[in-house]
Amino acid sequence: MRLIQCEHRGRVHAARVESDRVVRLLDADTYTLARRALTAGQSLAAAVEAALTDTRLDYPQLIEEKRLLPPLTHPDPAHCLITGTGLTHLGSADTRDTMHAKAQVDDAALTDSMRMFKLGVEGGKPVPGETGAQPEWFYKGDGSCVVAPEAAIPVPHFAEDAGEEPELAGLYVIDDDGQPWRVGYALGNEFSDHVTERFNYLWLAHSKLRACSFGPELLVGELPTHLEGTSRVVRDNETVWEKPFLTGEANMAHSLANLEHHHFKYPNFRRPGDVHVHFFGTATLSFADGIQTRDGDRFEISLPEFGRPLRNPLRFESVSRVTVVKAL
Template identity: 75%
Template sequence: MRLIQCLHEGRTHAALVENDTTVRLANGDTYSLARSAMASGKPFSEVVEASLTDTRLDYADLIATQRLLPPLTHADPAHCLVTGTGLTHLGSADTRSAMHAKAQSASEEELTDSMRMFKLGVEGGKPSPGQVGAQPEWFYKGDGDCVVAPEAELPWPGFAEDAGEEPELAGLYVIDDQGTPHRLGFAIGNEFSDHVTERFNYLWLAHSKLRSCSFGPELLVGELPAHLEGTSRIIRNGNTLWEKPFLTGEDNMAHSIANLEHHHFKYHSFRRPGDVHVHFFGTATLSFADNIRVEPGDRFEIELPAFGRSLRNPLATPDDDNDVVTVNTL
């Protein structure tokens, strides 16, 4: 089952993707349907099926009229937390393969913090069921206000040195009234970061992450396929500027999904009843690693056939709001 969210007659609705051209409207948004499933004890997919109406909408028209939304949202953006983990994929990308090889051959004294973290994941990121594995890198992205809808422009802050894509999987969660996280499924994500800032000094990782992101357009309900093959590309003036395949899914990751979820939700503050969580699971492919510098108007496209329609977002012109922020005293 694959779901989207869209605006219809002024209200947010979930909709079942029936095919490439048609979606079937549900009576309620994704969040309310998830809450109903938790309250009733029924599977989320069963609740969605029971909520479907006879109204069908044209998928392309939703995009053309800018009514396509992220597949999971919270009415109060402050109750949607966007986070992620890095250095999680074994990867087909040369950068990850090279890091893996060096991590295995280097002495402990020669390892950088990044290489040491990667090696920890390779050696201990997939523990046996019921066991705790290696702790991954973790970062906070923002709240729901940082999420950009599929097809919408990704803003480019004036202070940023770069504005590059990160093709990833994102897990989508809702916390029940007892504080237990429930995963609805997964979506394609573009975690979108400033790799120039990150490369200059890894201690600036947080600065490179506190910016916009996008995920969707479709929520794949249920379990994640163990092996996924996708393509990340950048379109400039109608032509493909850069394109590269990538692998994801647990078969291609150093960490299991369960281990990454544990190390996020082990914090009590991330199990606040009613909250939505969007958690990015890391990337293996970056155009920045191939010396690509993006420009305003470039369009990021991340394709994973198992997830239906590609995630597409054009890049906005850098804003000019780069003045010094002053704080007033009350």
């Protein structure tokens, strides 16, 4: 089952994807449906079935009219936390390593990236019930940094780079007892400033404080262990870069359960009622192939299992100003 969210007659509604042209409206948004399911002790799929209406909408028209929304949102963006993990995919460490260090010839001289990657390979998939190696972790912002599918991703005036990061995202709701529940998965563009990160790895935190996007569709149910997608950069309606990418647990150094444990082990990430969007890491970057994005470029990320591709153009901000703090 795949869901979207859209604006319909001034309200946010979830809708079930019937085909690539038709969605069937539900009587509430995804967050409300998840809360209903938790209260009733039922699955989200059951809650969706009970919430179906007779209204069907034209999917391409929703896209054309820019009425698509992220597939899970919180009524208060401050209660939606956007985070992620890196160096989780087999092969991703090579890309990261070339960004900020030369190749090392002996184990003692491994970069921090390669050392972190090895920890994942050696201990990122523990047996159920045991704790594995903790991954790299970062914070992106709250729900206000999320850009809807088809909407423009803003590039701040101080940014050194504007690069896509195609990956999976886990979407979660915390129940009233502080228990995290996975609502489903979405295709994501985590989006980062790779030049800032390359200058000094300690600027990773700065490089991640950018906008992001995920969707347009939410996959409810089991995630295939092997997924093959395509990431591309389109400029003036021509593809200037395209590359396949692999994801899913079969192509990762960490299990999803291990990544989830190391995020939700912190009590402040189990606050009742909150929504979490957690990016699971990437293995493919146009930046690694020397692509420099421009204003108006469009990212397109696709995985067949997730329906329609995630598409976002870039909008470079030109205003440069110093933020001044005033004393009370």
